[in-house]
Amino acid sequence: MRRIELPRQLAVRAEQLTERIAGTAGEARTSEAKGLWKHTTHRRELVTPLRALLNEMAHGNRCCMYCGDDLSTDIDHFEPVAENPLRTFDWLNHLLSCTACNSSCKRDQFPRDPETGDPLLIDPTTEDPFDHLYLSLDTGLYRGLTEKGRQTERVCGLNRDDLPEARCIARDGVVMCVEGWLSGREKGDHRKMAIAVRTVRNQPFADVAQFMLRQALLPKASVAFAFDLGEEILRHLRDPELRAALLI
Incomplete structure (x- = not known):
């Protein structure tokens, strides 16, 4: 999945908001990041255009970039805001997600390799998910081929419900x-x-x-x-x- 280049106007706005977050010290930084993300003006001028770009990137009819369900509406922070508030407005940290993957399953989970610190979740904009996941065409179940695949299946609940x-x-x-x-x-x-x-x-x-x-x-x-x-x-x-x- 190819990530679309962020238009200059949106990139500048994202940088300005990131600077505001960086200027907030200590534990208040996460709260500041979440507040800015939810702010009505920023949602209208930045978040909504970001979602439109993610819709354009997504396969199918706005398929969730984790589980594949369609008509997804959420912007997920691949590295959660609670983990790294400075990436709240980082375009490379945004994925289109269904509400179930974003809010019910993944939430603030972000497993890392204990030795390298590298993320153990699949980012479909930088790697091929099928290098890490195998789909049973008979049952519709995903199975992890690697630790990254297994953690992605677990954290995002790829085999949940229907x-x-x-x-x-x-x-x-x-x-x-x-x-x-x-x-x-x-x-x-x-x-x-x-x-x-x-x-x-x-x-x-x-x-x-x-x-x-x-x-x-x-x-x-x-x-x-x-x-x-x-x-x-x-x-x-x-x-x-x-x-x-x-x-x-």
């Missing part, structure tokens, strides 16, 4: 859209092909389609596609033209 089932529904949606795309290509119906691509790209849990596309070219892809219609869809997801249309 998320696994929703990912399975997204998987089935990919299957149906691929079939529609293939039918459109066979008939020369470019409109049908375009609708199928748009649906996959904009559906909730857009991460499911991207995982399927990446897995399709791996040597043991058949293991990942061990679900109903999996073998058939695997063959189609290796089609170069289809891959070029669907990969983000």
